[in-house]
Amino acid sequence: MENRKEYIDGGTASESLTTRNRIIEAAGHLFAQDGFDRATSRQICDLARVNCAAVNYHFGGKEQLYLEVLREAHRTLVHFGALKNFAQESDLSEEKIEAFFLGYLGSLLGNSPDSWAARVMLREMSAPTPAFDEFAQLQLRPTAKLFRSLASFVMGLPVDHEAVVRGAISIVAQFAFVFQNRHVVEMVNPELDLAGQGLDRLAHHIWRFTLAGLKAVASDYKKEPVK
Amino acid sequence: MENRKEYIDGGTASESLTTRNRIIEAAGHLFAQDGFDRATSRQICDLARVNCAAVNYHFGGKEQLYLEVLREAHRTLVHFGALKNFAQESDLSEEKIEAFFLGYLGSLLGNSPDSWAARVMLREMSAPTPAFDEFAQLQLRPTAKLFRSLASFVMGLPVDHEAVVRGAISIVAQFAFVFQNRHVVEMVNPELDLAGQGLDRLAHHIWRFTLAGLKAVASDYKKEPVK
Amino acid sequence: MENRKEYIDGGTASESLTTRNRIIEAAGHLFAQDGFDRATSRQICDLARVNCAAVNYHFGGKEQLYLEVLREAHRTLVHFGALKNFAQESDLSEEKIEAFFLGYLGSLLGNSPDSWAARVMLREMSAPTPAFDEFAQLQLRPTAKLFRSLASFVMGLPVDHEAVVRGAISIVAQFAFVFQNRHVVEMVNPELDLAGQGLDRLAHHIWRFTLAGLKAVASDYKKEPVK
Amino acid sequence: MENRKEYIDGGTASESLTTRNRIIEAAGHLFAQDGFDRATSRQICDLARVNCAAVNYHFGGKEQLYLEVLREAHRTLVHFGALKNFAQESDLSEEKIEAFFLGYLGSLLGNSPDSWAARVMLREMSAPTPAFDEFAQLQLRPTAKLFRSLASFVMGLPVDHEAVVRGAISIVAQFAFVFQNRHVVEMVNPELDLAGQGLDRLAHHIWRFTLAGLKAVASDYKKEPVK
DNA sequence: AATGAATGAGCCTTCATTCAT
DNA sequence: GATGAATGAAGGCTCATTCAT
Numbered sequence: 001m002e003n004r005k006e007y008i009d010g011g012t013a014s015e016s017l018t019t020r021n022r023i024i025e026a027a028g029h030l031f032a033q034d035g036f037d038r039a040t041s042r043q044i045c046d047l048a049r050v051n052c053a054a055v056n057y058h059f060g061g062k063e064q065l066y067l068e069v070l071r072e073a074h075r076t077l078v079h080f081g082a083l084k085n086f087a088q089e090s091d092l093s094e095e096k097i098e099a100f101f102l103g104y105l106g107s108l109l110g111n112s113p114d115s116w117a118a119r120v121m122l123r124e125m126s127a128p129t130p131a132f133d134e135f136a137q138l139q140l141r142p143t144a145k146l147f148r149s150l151a152s153f154v155m156g157l158p159v160d161h162e163a164v165v166r167g168a169i170s171i172v173a174q175f176a177f178v179f180q181n182r183h184v185v186e187m188v189n190p191e192l193d194l195a196g197q198g199l200d201r202l203a204h205h206i207w208r209f210t211l212a213g214l215k216a217v218a219s220d221y222k223k224e225p226v227k
Numbered sequence: 228m229e230n231r232k233e234y235i236d237g238g239t240a241s242e243s244l245t246t247r248n249r250i251i252e253a254a255g256h257l258f259a260q261d262g263f264d265r266a267t268s269r270q271i272c273d274l275a276r277v278n279c280a281a282v283n284y285h286f287g288g289k290e291q292l293y294l295e296v297l298r299e300a301h302r303t304l305v306h307f308g309a310l311k312n313f314a315q316e317s318d319l320s321e322e323k324i325e326a327f328f329l330g331y332l333g334s335l336l337g338n339s340p341d342s343w344a345a346r347v348m349l350r351e352m353s354a355p356t357p358a359f360d361e362f363a364q365l366q367l368r369p370t371a372k373l374f375r376s377l378a379s380f381v382m383g384l385p386v387d388h389e390a391v392v393r394g395a396i397s398i399v400a401q402f403a404f405v406f407q408n409r410h411v412v413e414m415v416n417p418e419l420d421l422a423g424q425g426l427d428r429l430a431h432h433i434w435r436f437t438l439a440g441l442k443a444v445a446s447d448y449k450k451e452p453v454k
Numbered sequence: 455m456e457n458r459k460e461y462i463d464g465g466t467a468s469e470s471l472t473t474r475n476r477i478i479e480a481a482g483h484l485f486a487q488d489g490f491d492r493a494t495s496r497q498i499c500d501l502a503r504v505n506c507a508a509v510n511y512h513f514g515g516k517e518q519l520y521l522e523v524l525r526e527a528h529r530t531l532v533h534f535g536a537l538k539n540f541a542q543e544s545d546l547s548e549e550k551i552e553a554f555f556l557g558y559l560g561s562l563l564g565n566s567p568d569s570w571a572a573r574v575m576l577r578e579m580s581a582p583t584p585a586f587d588e589f590a591q592l593q594l595r596p597t598a599k600l601f602r603s604l605a606s607f608v609m610g611l612p613v614d615h616e617a618v619v620r621g622a623i624s625i626v627a628q629f630a631f632v633f634q635n636r637h638v639v640e641m642v643n644p645e646l647d648l649a650g651q652g653l654d655r656l657a658h659h660i661w662r663f664t665l666a667g668l669k670a671v672a673s674d675y676k677k678e679p680v681k
Numbered sequence: 682m683e684n685r686k687e688y689i690d691g692g693t694a695s696e697s698l699t700t701r702n703r704i705i706e707a708a709g710h711l712f713a714q715d716g717f718d719r720a721t722s723r724q725i726c727d728l729a730r731v732n733c734a735a736v737n738y739h740f741g742g743k744e745q746l747y748l749e750v751l752r753e754a755h756r757t758l759v760h761f762g763a764l765k766n767f768a769q770e771s772d773l774s775e776e777k778i779e780a781f782f783l784g785y786l787g788s789l790l791g792n793s794p795d796s797w798a799a800r801v802m803l804r805e806m807s808a809p810t811p812a813f814d815e816f817a818q819l820q821l822r823p824t825a826k827l828f829r830s831l832a833s834f835v836m837g838l839p840v841d842h843e844a845v846v847r848g849a850i851s852i853v854a855q856f857a858f859v860f861q862n863r864h865v866v867e868m869v870n871p872e873l874d875l876a877g878q879g880l881d882r883l884a885h886h887i888w889r890f891t892l893a894g895l896k897a898v899a900s901d902y903k904k905e906p907v908k
Numbered sequence: 909a910a911t912g913a914a915t916g917a918g919c920c921t922t923c924a925t926t927c928a929t
Numbered sequence: 930g931a932t933g934a935a936t937g938a939a940g941g942c943t944c945a946t947t948c949a950t
Binding site for chain 2: 939940941942943944
């Protein structure tokens, strides 16, 4: 319609990535905001300034588009999250863990203007659509592995130890909870100030709480390795 | 609308329920399974063996039925959960807390055949529908209050202390995480055996982890009461 | 519900005419206002403060209720209209005709607070429902007969003369038009002031216009009785 | 929405019409026959041999379709009625008026197979739907204006004279009455033969009646111009 | 005589998808 | 490669009516 050509990213060129990407961007925004069911194909296409048949032409259907959005969200979160930098660290320390907690919490709660990636993920995790299985392979296992190795380091136990598995859950839980239920958390605890300085304090709290907790649990297994 | 005759059917059960109640039961089941959008009025009425106009007759529409389901879920959770019994305890102890944790986790993950109450709640919390606000007043605040007083007891700090607020979040987070993401947790950590004996072990872990964590955090504030 | 017993009209007593009549009254009001299709049974019963099954109990259905309303409207219009008084006159004169025109127009356009009778009639005439045929026998023929005899008097021709038939139509037309299209007439000709003194002037106009018209037509048939 | 391609199908007719037009045609037919409420979307689409979603696609809903039907009816009536030709006449005469009356009555009562335009209009006039206001601006005022100028010519009084306003009403009334209540008129006066030669005779009658009536009224105002 | 509960038919609309271009 | 037109399936809801009391 208008003369709007965006930059052909990289050098792949020639295929009209533009339309395809515009659709993904619009879909991500709306899926994050309204969920898979409530976001309609037409809304998405209107927002993307594309004909409403395009979603079928390019993706083969609404469901496949959703899957593509999930993949894109995964890429965004992995490439730009604190997770990646930390995963490449070779030698851990309690200080580094504290820094990571701060960065991680920030990336989860940070107010990036259009970070639909995170919001789409959270919807998928607690209310799985049929696309869930593929997504799980992609996103969840790597994250779980990282937190297990973190717990393993603090506890001084092997990564596949049952106590480490539970420890990892206790860690993830604290981040996931505020991430998934941010709306509720802020409503019930307005003094927390997650949007401002409260974020740092909460990260520090989680760090202190977690380290002490992990060590206490670990000590039980070292005295008398029950299982 | 609220005060209808309603025979308490001693043990005959399952068929002699009021139409109204049969609808709520069916709706709870399907809303929990498929979400508000995917669960159709007709499915609900078919399952309840009721004419499809009944939902409008008794509730005035799908949305109001949903709200009633939410209220019913609240009642179920409050009346029969471990929460209530615990809230009435007057003198706490670490042993009682452990027992409570076990009971609470059990009530959240317990495999009661049709415990749609919990599943409906979780959907509402992470993907709020317009009915959210009323629900928040009803369900969330009392729960939050209980966990705060628990943290306050362990930490030896006043309930409105900022550290206690964060401590309560760390506790709730661990329960909420496995509750909200049970599907994911079991998929990534199959060795956990949440359906069997792993449940007790996880409750014990959370208890040990939490107590140590809370005390560690509290000690910082007692040495040098930063705030 | 409350203790509302209305006067048992006349002396028939004992049968609960009250309920039945309340329904007819409410139905008349709503049928006049919204038409047969848009006025719902429940609206009617709500307005009559009666259970919604009563309309079927007393009348056997919405359609039969409508017919009853039509009959009631007929009775009202015949008994209390200027029509009746005039029909009983034995000797006509131009002055009496003018008086009748004034009275008739007044009864059609008069702002009686709840004169749903007339409004129901007009709806039926220009948009007949299946109940039309019975209504026609009841209401239309007597009215037509009266206007024919009036035209016959002015024209000096027999009542079944073809010219008289057409003359009667020209008379009725002028009353029916402002009656049926009052809304439109007032919108297009606001200077007419039908609600106030304009009514008398219009009646006088119709009288003058009609008499001259009838006489002119009649003269043609007297000079050369074409048919 | 308005400027669509639209082959003027020379004489092929009836099948090669646009979907949009087929819908309007079918809707006009059914709205005329059954009214807005009784005519269902599905009936319309079945008659138009179109999918039942098309009415929403093309018009946005049943109500907007109705409005479009009203507009189309207006166009039909204005373009092809005797009204238009007459309105363009510059010099009037009694003979021309008689010819016009004949043509006008014919266009109102003429038995063109699918002249739903007129029937839709009459329904709207005596039982206005919410679409009435727009319709009034479009259709009514021009017609009223024409009849006023006609009355003005015969009476020899200015168009905005109060007597002329009433005179115009008397004229319109006679056409509108037989038009709006054709069913009733034919039932009560079967000898009229509106479908055959009676039509010409009625037109002649109206002409004779009207001219005499107008002149008589006018003479009153010329002798003593009361107002 | 009269009612509250429940029903079944049908209506308007929405939505993802497909087809011809 | 991309689109406007059109479709079919289904969804929520309304309404007159019936049934048991």
